[in-house]
Amino acid sequence: MTELADRLLGTVQGIRRVVRRRVRADVPGVPLPGAQVELLRVVADHPGIGVAAAARELHLANNSVSTLVNQLADSGLLRREADPADRRAARLEITAAAADRMAAWRRARTGLVADALARLSEEDIDAIGQALPALEKLMGILKEQP
Known part of the structure; x- marks a missing residue:
C-alpha cells in the first residue's frame, strides 16, 4: 500500500x-505562490468567507492566512470587508x-x-x-x- x-x-x-x-x-x-492561489480559490468558492474559516479550509494557521490576505489585498486581488454582524471580523471577496x-x-x-x-x-x-x-x-x- x-x-x-x-x-x-x-x-x-x-x-x-x-x-x-x-x-x-x-x-x-506576476506569478503567484501556490498558497495565494489556493486562498483565492477558497474565497472564489466561498464568497464572504472569514479568515478563520479560510484557514480551516486550507489547514493553515490564522496568522498565515492573514499574511496571505494582506499580500493579495495589497496586489488588488482580494478585498476585505467588515462583517456587518461583527465589525471586528473581515469577510473576503475576490476582485x-x-x-x-x-x-x-x-x-x-x-x-x-x-x-x-x-x-x-x-x-x-x-x-x-x-x-x-x-x-x-x-x-x-x-x-x-x-
Missing part, C-alpha cells in the same frame, strides 16, 4: 508542477482582476491537460475517467483527517 501511495503522490505532484510551470508562461501577470486572472488560468490549465489527454489512447482515457470517483473519495477522506 505504501508503494501505491508513493507512486500516486509522485504522479499527482508531478502533474501539478508541470501544469503550474507551463501555465505560468501563458497567464499574464474582478482576480476573477479574470483565475478564469485565464483555468482556461490555460484545462486546455493544456485536455490537449495532453487527447494524445492518450482511448483505453488510457477511460482508465483515468474510471479512477476519478475513487480519487475524489480519497480526497474527501484526506480532508476529513485532522
